[in-house]
Amino acid sequence: MPFAPHLSLLCPVCRQPFEPSGAHPQAGKRLVCPAGHSFDAARQGYFNFLVGKGTAFEADSAAMVEARHSFLAAGHYLPLATAVAAAVVRVLPATGAAVLDSGTGTGQYLRVLLDQAAATAPAAYGLDISKYALRRAARLNPEAMNLVWDIWQPLPLATDSVDAVTVVFAPRNPAEFARVLRPAGRLVVVTPRSGHLAELAARTGMLAIEEGKDARLAAAMASHFDLESSSDIDIPLSLTVSQATDLAFMGPAGHHLGREAIAGRLAGSREPVTAEARLKLLVFTPAQTPAE
Template sequence: MPLHADLPLLCPVCSQPVELVGQHPAGQSRLICGSGHSFDAARQGYFNLLVGKGTAFEADTAEMVDARFTFLGNGHYRPLAEAVAAAVVPSLAAEAAVVLDSGTGTGHYLRVLLDAAAAQGRKVAALGLDISKFALRRAARLNPEAVNLVWDIWQPLPMAADSVDAVTVVFAPRNAAEFARVLKPTGRLVVVTPRPGHLSSVAAVTGMLGIEEGKDTRLISAMAARFTVESTRDIDFPLSLSRLEAAHLAIMGPAGHHLDRAAVAARLEDHPQNIESEARFRLTVFRPAQPQMP
């Protein structure tokens, strides 16, 4: 597993820089810091840097991840992935740019970004963070050139300050303070959120959670102390899904924590084989707020 020399990872125990050294006896890689704290890669290629009490947050299950991997792998959200890449890649330096994909999930959005960067001749060191080991098993295989870490986004990020050129957050929690700390002053934060009406026809049938009104206003308010909105873009496109694809869609998101797949399938049995819906997203680009002059 290659580790870009400029990837600014820090040890979660002592905050010293970590490096990839040697090989695990089973053939896997190892991260180690100057104090000797080491973290072996899992067989699938990701690292778990959570120490101490770990995390109290509920990670996505294997069933949720399997559904998401299948759905995204079939290209249903490809227009969104391309929009994220288009928002990030042109702003990256040609050499040694660093991208953090926070809440990387199965890694599909980062994959499209890395491919777009490579097509433009830009060298990118990428870090994918997620709390679900099931998701990172998929992400590590899809993005072997990235470093994929199990991590709790609400803990201090294991990265140096002012070291990241872009942070992407697609349907994941947002730790504004930590994003501001690790981003360079010239960096960008790209956040994707669903808009009201997103997948409404599928949600009505399957029992998925609806999109709350005012979500965008709350996002901007939560980021305002540390970030300024640079641009917003709405991304809408139609979806024509089979009943099985609609079931994958329902299970793969937050609703998958409480929905039963068999019950979802039963609800869909009385509906046409092709279910028409619409994806409605908002992509917001933030730049770090400039410090106030005294």
């Protein structure tokens, strides 16, 4: 199903809603705002809103994105994706629902969500700073509006426009999430807990997850959100050496260690390589009196 541009989407230059493209021959492929700023879809279907903005960032490389895609495609984190989707689906209205997956990566979490929410068919936005990730996400979720954008800039979405924001292992901008969420909406956050993949971290040079991150997250959210629920999700993993290499390489270690270096540290390991994902799923409601 091709994406129908939605009035909630704002032009990243002047922040006016895009014109509905209706029966225009470029429908779904070009966005034009009332001031004439126009954006063409990339061949794979995503839109790059950062064109010319010169934002500095360290995006995941194409190779890291491929490692993430193949690790997730094998279904290792499906229990997590299902839990995220369940937390969202139960709060979606029957009609006019909309969701934002912020830091959507290769789009696999949004895919599971959209499949589980098929009855309500929410409008969907997938946002990420990596165009390599969005190439994958746009192919997997053609019904979503996939946007290259920097989460630290004002989001190109109208105020009160989505029922749920999901953020899985990705950076969080609480003020902007609170702005785009409808009052009855939910913010669903997944973060690693202390000890996440500790066995693998010790062997590959992945960064260990620090203690105290939870407290910092709660404090960062507190001015805009109330915590509704918190659950721990533990996923035992039984991996081939190649899958374990993908898992280490797709995370922050991929930025400072090459795949070869990680593979070298795991070479000769007895299969299956075992590890445990230790995760936390947090559901927040917008605070009743948000801080100014």
